[in-house]
Amino acid sequence: MKKIISIGEVLIDLTQTGSDEKGNPIFAAYPGGAPANVAVAAARLGAKAGFAGKIGCDGFGDILRYTLVKEGVDTPFLYRTDEQPTTLAIVHVDEAGERSFSFYRNPGADTQITEEEALAILGAGEPGAAASAEKPAVLHFGSLSLTTEPSRSAVLKLVEQAKTEGVIISYDPNYRPALWDSVEAAIEMMKVPLGSVDILKIADNELEMLTGEADPEKGSQALLDMGISLVMITLGSEGVYYRFKGGCGKVAGEKVLVADTNGAGDTFLGAVICKLTERVRAGIESGKYPAGKSVKESINEMDDEELQQVLSYGNRAAALTCSRPGAIPAMPYLSEIEEEMRDDR
Numbered sequence: 001m002k003k004i005i006s007i008g009e010v011l012i013d014l015t016q017t018g019s020d021e022k023g024n025p026i027f028a029a030y031p032g033g034a035p036a037n038v039a040v041a042a043a044r045l046g047a048k049a050g051f052a053g054k055i056g057c058d059g060f061g062d063i064l065r066y067t068l069v070k071e072g073v074d075t076p077f078l079y080r081t082d083e084q085p086t087t088l089a090i091v092h093v094d095e096a097g098e099r100s101f102s103f104y105r106n107p108g109a110d111t112q113i114t115e116e117e118a119l120a121i122l123g124a125g126e127p128g129a130a131a132s133a134e135k136p137a138v139l140h141f142g143s144l145s146l147t148t149e150p151s152r153s154a155v156l157k158l159v160e161q162a163k164t165e166g167v168i169i170s171y172d173p174n175y176r177p178a179l180w181d182s183v184e185a186a187i188e189m190m191k192v193p194l195g196s197v198d199i200l201k202i203a204d205n206e207l208e209m210l211t212g213e214a215d216p217e218k219g220s221q222a223l224l225d226m227g228i229s230l231v232m233i234t235l236g237s238e239g240v241y242y243r244f245k246g247g248c249g250k251v252a253g254e255k256v257l258v259a260d261t262n263g264a265g266d267t268f269l270g271a272v273i274c275k276l277t278e279r280v281r282a283g284i285e286s287g288k289y290p291a292g293k294s295v296k297e298s299i300n301e302m303d304d305e306e307l308q309q310v311l312s313y314g315n316r317a318a319a320l321t322c323s324r325p326g327a328i329p330a331m332p333y334l335s336e337i338e339e340e341m342r343d344d345r
Contacts (some may be wrong), residue, residue, distance in 0.1 A: 003074075004042050004273050005121055005136040007052040007155060008035035008145040009110035010068070010078070011087035012060045013262060013327055029060070030262075030326040031067040032089065033110065034142045034174050037263045037327050041270025043072045045317065046334045047277060049270075050074035050136070052121055056086035056109040067328060079117055084109045093260055093325075103178055110144075111151045118154040122161060136162075137280075137295040138199075138273055140170040143190045147179045156193060163196045168296050170199040170273060172265070175206050183209075194223070198296070199230045199276075201269045207233055216241040220248060229299070232272070232311065234265050240311050247304050251311040254319035263327025264318040270331075271317035275310045316340060 013032035016025045036051055043049040051073050055061035057080050064086065068075050087108030092100045105111065122135060139162045145155040163169055173190040180186035187209050194200075194210070200223060204216070213219035220231045220243035233241040239253035280298045283289035289298065302310075320332040320340075 003048045003050055003134055003136045004039065004138045004140065004277060005050040005052060005077075006035035006039040006140040007077075007113075007118060007121070007158065008142050008151075009033040009087060009108075010036035010051065010053045010055060010064050011089055011105075011108070011110060012063070013089050013091045015091040015260070015262065015326060016093055017325060027090075028326070029063070030329055031064050032263065032327040033087075034144065034172060034266050035140060036064075036068065036073075037266030037331070038140050038172075038270040038273070039073045040068070040071045040328050041263075041267040041317065041321075041331050042274040044331055044333045045271055045274045045337065047270075047274040048074075050077065052077035052113070052118065054079045054081055054109045054111075054113045054117075056080070056084055057082040058086055060086035060088070061109065071328070077117065077121055079113065081109050081112050084112055087111075091262055093262070098261060101176055101178060103176070105179065107148060111148050113145075113151050113154050115150070115154040115157050118158040119161060121158065122165060122167075135165065136167055137277055138168045138170055140172070140269070140273065141193075142172040142174045143186075144174060144176060144179060146189045146192070152189070159193055159196050166294070166296070168198045168299070169193075169196050170201070170269070171197040172201045172269060173206050173210060174265075175203075175209065194226050194228065197226075197228050199232075199273070200228050201232045201234065201265065201272075203234050203265065204236075216250075217248060230307075232269075234268060236261075239315055240268070242307065242311060244302075244304070244307055245300075249304070249308065251308050251315060253315050256319040256323045258322045260325040260330065261322050262325075263330060264321045266327065267321040267331050268314040268318040271314040272310055275313055279306075313337070 010033040013030040014027045039049045039051040088104040145151045207219040211219040211222040231243045324330040
């Protein structure tokens with residue numbers, strides 16, 4: 001199976017899990033960070049996944065490295081710095097399971113990845129280059145890397161180079177207002193990579209920010225017109241609206257008792273990318289595809305029914321994540337999805 005590599009923030013989500021007898025909030029330290037979440041979600045579901053980013057030389061950094069390795073995520077491009085601490089996100093969860101965020105990141109270690117370190121993923125730099133024998137089929141990143149330097153230039157340069165080398169580019173413009181100087185600055189920078197993107201996962205509120213359209217049909221068309229092949233607009237409990245090859249539609253979400261929505265969108269995306277790369281492997285093993293078939297060619301050959309099945313799988317995985325607290329700890333394993341699918345038959 002071809003590799004999926006995420007680059008960006010890996011951090012500690014200090015998530016409110018309750019209150020003590022005096023009413024003081026109690027927090028749990030969960031491993032998280034959207035791109036890291038995507039890598040773990042894909043790995044738990046059977047994909048060959050890796051992560052590139054930077055952590056501090058501290059106990060939280062140790063937890064994050066241990067977690068990624070334990071989850072089967074390749075980490076030759078997970079760097080450490082003694083100049084900045086591991087980034088922390090404070091996650092407050094309301095009664096409906098919805099989240100709000102604040103950050104200890106001024107700067108944090110995740111923002112300190114350099115251009116040389118990022119390009120090493122493609123075998124174009126010294127750090128970790130020897131470990132990068134296989135170019136990834138999919139490169140995934142999010143907008144938090146674009147909030148500040150040097151990570152901003154590093155990730156944009158990597159995306160540019162990976163695109164020229166035929167790597168599929170996946171992007172999640174994950175808006176966190178606490179990390180931007182203004183809404184205007186966020187919109188301007190979050191738009192920058194759109195012309196290089198093949199797969200876009202975007203929340204409904206971010207759709208209006210980047211396209212000026214609140215309507216998923218109009219907004220997704222505007223994104224497709226920018227050259228994006230697959231647009232997926234997540235609608236929370238309502239599921240996902242998609243546009244692909246001129247067609248569009250909605251795949252309903254799975255009903256679940258929500259404990260915590262943190263990581264649900266990342267699980268959805270990890271599951272979708274996993275399925276898209278797995279499609280090539282299955283096709284080669286069955287004789288449908290020749291050995292050299294690319295993931296990009298396989299995706300372009302999908303019909304609408306196949307895509308809906310992939311998105312339904314992503315919705316199922318996201319629903320399981322919502323049913324328990326935390327981001328990475330809550331993500332489902334392949335065996336859980338398979339068991340649920342057997343139960344549905």
